[in-house]
Amino acid sequence: MRTSSPPPPKPRKKPPPSSPTLPKTMTDPDLIQAALDARANAHAPYSKFQVGAALRTAAGAIITGANVESASYGLSCCAERVALFKAITDGHTDFTAMAIASHGGASPCGACRQLLAEQAPAATLHLIDSNQPETTTETTPQALLPNAFTGDQLPTDD
Numbered sequence: 001m002r003t004s005s006p007p008p009p010k011p012r013k014k015p016p017p018s019s020p021t022l023p024k025t026m027t028d029p030d031l032i033q034a035a036l037d038a039r040a041n042a043h044a045p046y047s048k049f050q051v052g053a054a055l056r057t058a059a060g061a062i063i064t065g066a067n068v069e070s071a072s073y074g075l076s077c078c079a080e081r082v083a084l085f086k087a088i089t090d091g092h093t094d095f096t097a098m099a100i101a102s103h104g105g106a107s108p109c110g111a112c113r114q115l116l117a118e119q120a121p122a123a124t125l126h127l128i129d130s131n132q133p134e135t136t137t138e139t140t141p142q143a144l145l146p147n148a149f150t151g152d153q154l155p156t157d158d
Contacts, residue, residue: 028097031056032128032136035099038064038079039130045069050130051102053079055087055120058094063087080112084119095120105129105137108144116141117148 031054039052044067051067065082080100087095098120100108105127108116116123120141127137141148 027124027136027138028056028099028126031062031097031099032101032126032133034062034064035101035126035128036130036133038066038083039101040066042066042079043068046071046073049103049106051079051100051106052130053083053101054099055083055095055123056097057087057092058096059092061092063090063092078109078112080108081115084115088119095123097124097126099126099128099136101128101130101133103130105135107139110145113141113145114148117145118150 034054035052037052038054039050042050042052044050046069049067053065055063055065057063063083063086065079065084065086067077067079068082069076080098083098098116100106107127108125116125123141125139125141125144127139129135
């Protein structure tokens, strides 16, 4: 009597990805997801324009920020600056990338461009449309603010 070998095991279904909207081909999916998550913490009762930012340090840490609005609009702070200030306050000084998530994938304002040019000049910036996070625009502080004014241009004590 012949015994047949057992049937081959059925292939296991792959577990669902942690974020089905972010393909694995993205440059930095963890950073992008952190920016999308930070956006949910935005305090934007006046403009209703929520922005989240996630900053990657050279050591690999991810520092997040969200925009915070004030009734006195000039006192509001953008997500990019919140993330930068938080990172610097925590002792980080070397940054490799920042993801910025907003409706439409908006570009940073002038003040944020200036700070990015000074504090994270070599960083890759990922501009993310929160409605289509699989589509990102990559740029750099240099491209957003060419010929930026930096501390190198300030006079030194001679």
